[in-house]
Amino acid sequence: TTETTRMWRYIVLGMERSKNLLFYLLQRGKDGKVAASKAHEFASGHNPMSTIIAVAMASTDKFVLSATDDTEIRIFTPKGDRLAVVDTKQIRNKSVVLSPNGKFFSAACFTADVKVWEVLFKKDNSFDKCSKVMDLKGHKGQLAALDFSVDSKRMFTLSKAGAMKLWNLDVRYQVYEDPELLHEHQLPTSFVKATLSKDARCVVGVSQEGALYFVSLDTGEVLDKVDAVHVGNLSDLCFSPDGRLATSSLDRVIRLWDVPSGPSGSEAQQRGRE
Numbered sequence: 494t495t496e497t498t499r500m501w502r503y504i505v506l507g508m509e510r511s512k513n514l515l516f517y518l519l520q521r522g523k524d525g526k527v528a529a530s531k532a533h534e535f536a537s538g539h540n541p542m543s544t545i546i547a548v549a550m551a552s553t554d555k556f557v558l559s560a561t562d563d564t565e566i567r568i569f570t571p572k573g574d575r576l577a578v579v580d581t582k583q584i585r586n587k588s589v590v591l592s593p594n595g596k597f598f599s600a601a602c603f604t605a606d607v608k609v610w611e612v613l614f615k616k617d618n619s620f621d622k623c624s625k626v627m628d629l630k631g632h633k634g635q636l637a638a639l640d641f642s643v644d645s646k647r648m649f650t651l652s653k654a655g656a657m658k659l660w661n662l663d664v665r666y667q668v669y670e671d672p673e674l675l676h677e678h679q680l681p682t683s684f685v686k687a688t689l690s691k692d693a694r695c696v697v698g699v700s701q702e703g704a705l706y707f708v709s710l711d712t713g714e715v716l717d718k719v720d721a722v723h724v725g726n727l728s729d730l731c732f733s734p735d736g737r738l739a740t741s742s743l744d745r746v747i748r749l750w751d752v753p754s755g756p757s758g759s760e761a762q763q764r765g766r767e
Contacts, residue, residue, distance in 0.1 A: 503571075504529060507545035507559055512537045514548060514559060514569070535573030539565060546586060551595030556612060556620070558598055560589035566600065568612065568623060577623045579610060588638060592645040597626075597662075599648065601636035607650050609662070609672075626666045631674065632656055637684055642693035647675070649689040649696055649710065655680035657696060659710050678713025682706070686727065691736045695752050699727050705740065707753050717753045 506515040518532040539545065543561035550557045556576060560566040566579040566589060583602030591598045599609045607629035613621040629650060638651045646663040657680055661673040684698030684706070695716065696708045703726060707717040723742035730740045738750040 502554070503532065503550060505548050505550050505557060507537070507548040509545065512539045512541060512543075512545060514557065514573070516571070533572070535569070537567060537569075538575065539567065547589040549589075549591035549598070551591065551612070552593060553595040555595065555614060555618070558589070558591055560586055560600070562586055564602075566598070568620075570620075576620045577612075579623055581608065583608075587636060590640055592641040593643050594645040596645065597641070599639055599641070601639045601650070603635060605632040605634055605636065605652070606630060607632070607636060607639060607648075609648070627662065627664075627672050629658075629660055629672055631658065631677075638687035638698070640687075640689035642689060643691045647693050648672075649687075649693070651680075651684060651687050651696070651698070653683055655683045657708070657710070657713065659693070676710055676713075678708075678710075680706075680708060680713070681715065686730060688730055688732060688738075690738075690752055691732050697730060697738055697752070699730065703727055705730075705750075719750075722748070 502519060504517040508515055513534050513536050515534045516532040517529040519527055519529055521527050537559050539561045540563060543563045545559060546562050547560040557569050557571055564581045564586060568577040569575055581600045581602055583604045585603040586600050588601040597609050597611055599607060608625055609627035610623050611626045612623055615621050632652045634652045634654045637653045640649050648660045648662055650658045657678045658674060659676040661675050664670040664672055682700045685701060687696055687698035689696055694710055696710055698706045705719040705722045706715055708715055722740055723744050725743035727740055727742045732738055739747055741747045
């Protein structure tokens with residue numbers, strides 16, 4: 494599992510066998526090229542029988558998060574001091590995401606419930622605690638994907654049955670105000686992977702058959718569909734800071750895509766660029 498910090502200072506690797514977290518420092522040389530050099534490594538302490546499914550570095554550089562496919566999420570300082578261990582208590586973690594502002598994290602698990610935690614620091618910047626601050630209820634089946642918007646004020650959730658929801662998290666959760674459900678749509682197919690566009694207006698998902706879908710969060714309309722995206726099964730997808738989509742697969746090819754603003758039919762395949 495790999496995470497590049499939002500300040501582009503480090504690449505963080507979650508090592509499968511050792512369960513260590515490995516940091517590479519990114520530096521630009523005199524020739525203008527960026528090179529990565531090993532900075533440090535530390536043991537995560539995760540169960541040796543588990544699999545690391547997520548690593549994430551806070552945009553504030555105050556902490557790094559790692560999560561495994563059991564029910565455990567761990568919070569460390571970038572140097573490796575353990576700050577907290579969170580048990581999601583939901584049988585199995587499927588996906589764990591950290592908000593762009595480095596304040597919240599959330600987990601999609603074996604159950605239908607979505608929980609959001611806040612990582613709190615004191616005025617002197619020392620760690621305080623991790624607290625569960627929000628529950629997103631309403632899905633009727635197991636979650637498949639979730640993601641924060643770039644401003645960390647909204648969240649997209651998707652069930653394995655294809656129920657898609659957009660939530661407003663900009664609420665007074667300190668006084669127990671519940672997140673607001675903004676949109677809810679039923680997709681024509683289920684996704685095995687999905688991510689939210691930077692403007693939180695489009696969800697991009699991958700079907701069981703490997704097709705790439707672009708879906709409007711406002712209307713639930715399929716804006717575009719691209720078949721046979723890669724030769725092999727699609728392994729990952731994510732958005733770049735400038736809003737373009739990157740997809741990768743076992744065919745060792747990375748493709749870049751422009752996000753459509755409306756239906757485009759056969760023009761969909763022309764947006765892919767290797």
